[in-house]
Amino acid sequence: MAFTYLRHQLHLHRNKITVFLFLLLLGAGQHATAQGKLKGENLPGYEYKKLRWGFSLGLNASWYQLEHSQYYVDLMKSEPEFSMNEKTGIGFNVNFITSYRLSPNFSLRAQPGVGYHSRIIEYKGVPADDNTAGGEINQEINTFAGELPLLVKYESKRRKNTQMYFVAGVKPSLVVGGMKKGNDILQVKNMDFAIEYGVGLDMFYPFFKFAPEIRFSRGIGNLHKPTNSVFNNSIQQLNTNTITLYLNFE
Structure with a gap:
């Protein structure tokens, strides 16, 4: 119940979350700048190394952006209480x-890497039939996907132990598990292709570089998979949106 409540709050306060994460980056930058003034320059020349390795951990908020179909419009005429809205889920x-x-x-x-995403579409006033009980139904798609972000990174001039940067690129992904199955369940395609862009802050420490980063991902492929159900027939187009806070270590 607590997990569902948290997802609901993320959906209601999506814009506030983005502002909060941005302010978190600014606060981290101020802390790192103050540290640099006290301790001098860490890892001198590290930013000019040809090849660098590391890992990252991320926390994401994901949701579907949907376009209603003509079936949805016609159904609302006969079932005025019927509605369909996207909700935000959290993942890593x-x-x-x-x-x-x-x-x-x-x-x-x-x-x-691998990403876990939870995306939800809320249906209200669903008409009952042989396959569906009707009423209010949440179609939650939880997926594990193999992802390969390919990004170009622009770095500003390093100042002591901090360095702002911007990233932009593409991210193909393939679902490898976790998707719901069934004739009465919302069906989506396994492949997605997204455009990504974000901002981050490199912070140099004596033995490693740490970089918090905020990145937005917008899927440009239509994930709608036609099947004969009220859940899929109500959708014309389905795209993904994700905001991720990455903690990068190199």
């Missing part, structure tokens, strides 16, 4: 990092 990411420097300010980053 575990990734490896490989970075290759292209120039003093640009590097190429590959970040293969």
